[in-house]
Every structure is written in structure tokens, then in C-alpha cells.
Amino acid sequence: MTQKAHRDAQAGLTLVEVLVALALFSLIGLAGFTMLDNILRAQSGTQGRLERLGQIDRALVVFSRDLQESDSGSVRHDETGITMNRTGTGLLSYQVPSGVLLRSLSRRDFDQQMIDGVNSIRLRSLDSAGMWHDSWPVEQTQSLGLPPTLKAVELQLGLREGTVRRLVDVPAGAEE
Template structure:
């Protein structure tokens, strides 16, 4: 075999062939990176959505339990006069950007009164900086200590609360939206149900109707 034939068979790639090959590998790399980056972003968005959903479910569960355990307990919200209004959405009751729900709940066990707190717990739900918060206090009529503040759900734009009155309860307040009313001013009883509406960035409007015990028996009016 001649030297010229051997040299022809061993011919190297041309510059154009090298550039085309590099361009093909670059395109494959860019496409792979785009796919992986999109998958990572999708996973992150899914994780955030799951966390927000878990926060929403937990927040509504906390609110449901507190409303279900609401009790008839006279309070001294301003430290002087005794008030027999046992559940309220009055925005002046606490500092809230939009909406409020306040009540006193039972189920706060303190066996043998060994812990420095009462067995009844004042609870306030409010919105601060687009965060739904739960405030709880150690004693019903002693606000000298700072409350425990628990952040429940981010991205909450507003909290709205309405109350449902049963037909056998004070007929004078009937007729608003078939028993629903925007505030609860009645002395001596609780509403049959509480409607909670959250306006959120992630889920839009969320509305739940939560039942109370409907108790009409006063607890002792002594301070705790």
C-alpha cells in the first residue's frame, strides 16, 4: 500500500466538522440543563404548594377545635367591667390588619393545677402582615404576660367571620341572611355555628362553617 493511500485514510477532522460537533453537544447540553432546571423548579413549586396546603389544613383544624371547645365564660377584656359576650369578631378587641375571632376555650388540661396557667384558654385569631396568627394567653382575665403567637398560614389577605343563630335563639336577631349575622352581641349564649372566610393568595377564597357546642350555661364569673 502506498504512503499516499495511508495518509488519505488517516485524514483528521476538518475545523468545520469539529465546530459542528461542538455545536451539537452544546445544544444537547443546553436542552438537558433546561429540562433539569424545569424539573427542579416544578419540584420546588410542588413542595411549596404542599407546605401551603398543610398550613391551611392545620390552621383550619386548630380553628375548628377551638371553636368546638368555646365556652360560656364572662371576661374582663379591658381589665375593669365584666363582659358576657363570649365570642366576638370585633376588630378593636386586638390589633389585626383584617378580621378577627376571639373566644375562650376549654380542653386546656392542667392536671392538679401544677402548671402556671388556667384550664381555660383565651384565644384570638388575627391577620398580621398577611399571616394568619393564633394568640393564646395563660389566664382568661390577666393580660399582663405576652401572648403566645403562633403563625398558621402565610399569604392571608383577610379574615371574615359570621355567626349563625338557631331558630330557638333570640328571635329578634333573625332574618339576616337566613340566620347568619355579622357580629355576635348576645349575652348568655353562643352561636350554633361560625362561618370563617379566608382570602388567600395561594388558594383564593376559602370558606368553612364550624360548629360550636351551642352551650347556654354560664361558667363562674370569677377571674382566672
């Protein structure tokens, strides 16, 4: 009759059992660390994009507000930028020198960088006859011989991420 070696219940763990437990714990820890690292990388990439979107949105909101609060008769634009006379602020301009959308207040000699990474700017104006113009003001409408009224301005920015457009109604250009 063979006798089986019985272990005492209070003897503890064998070396093999401890090594297996350590190996399993190491694998679980490595998987957890890898998952945490991936989550942190995704969060930092998302945070950068959200900051960029915030910067673009703030600039477009300020541009819209400036245009809506300006005298429509003072709005002038061409392929290089736009100038307007905003109530309470004075002469205000938007231009893109060296890849930055720049907001300039002439009365205070103040330049504000709105968006960086701007490749191009395009402005168009919608007149009271429903015609689009690449520069403003225009001389006169052919049919009536009267100068047209400004209804809206479209700002189109070519950014490194793509093209952004904003159409702004000009309240002073409403039907009279």
C-alpha cells in the same frame, strides 16, 4: 482508469467526522440541560405553593379544633376577631394584626403566627333559628325572647391568593 483512494479500515476518523460528532453531542447536552433547568424551576414553584397550602390548611384545622373543643357559651366575635374558652387551654383568641392570623393563649401569654399575608378576616355565626350574625353573642330571638344557641361559625380569610372559607359546626350548640 481512475483509481479511487481507498482508506485503510484501521485508519480512524477524519477531523470532519469528529467535529460533526462533537456538534451533535453539544446540541444533545444543551437540550438536556435546558430541560433539566425547566424541571427544577417548575419543582421549586410547586414546592412553594404546596408549603403555602400546608400552612393555610394547618391553620384552618387548628381553628376548627379549637372551636369544637371550646364552650359554645364562651364564644365571642366581632369584626376584629374571635375569642373562646377552650377546655384545658383557657381563653384563646384569633385576630389579624398587621396581616398575620395570630392565635393567642392568654393564660400562657403565648402568640402563634398561623398564616401571613392575610388581608381581611370575617366571622359569621349561625344560630339555632338558622339566622346568620356578624357578631356573637346576640341579645335574643324576637319570637321566643330567649337567647339563641350557637350552631356554627364561618371564618372567611382574605389572602393574597384569594378568599378561603371554613364553616365549623359547634357541637355544644346542638338541638336540646
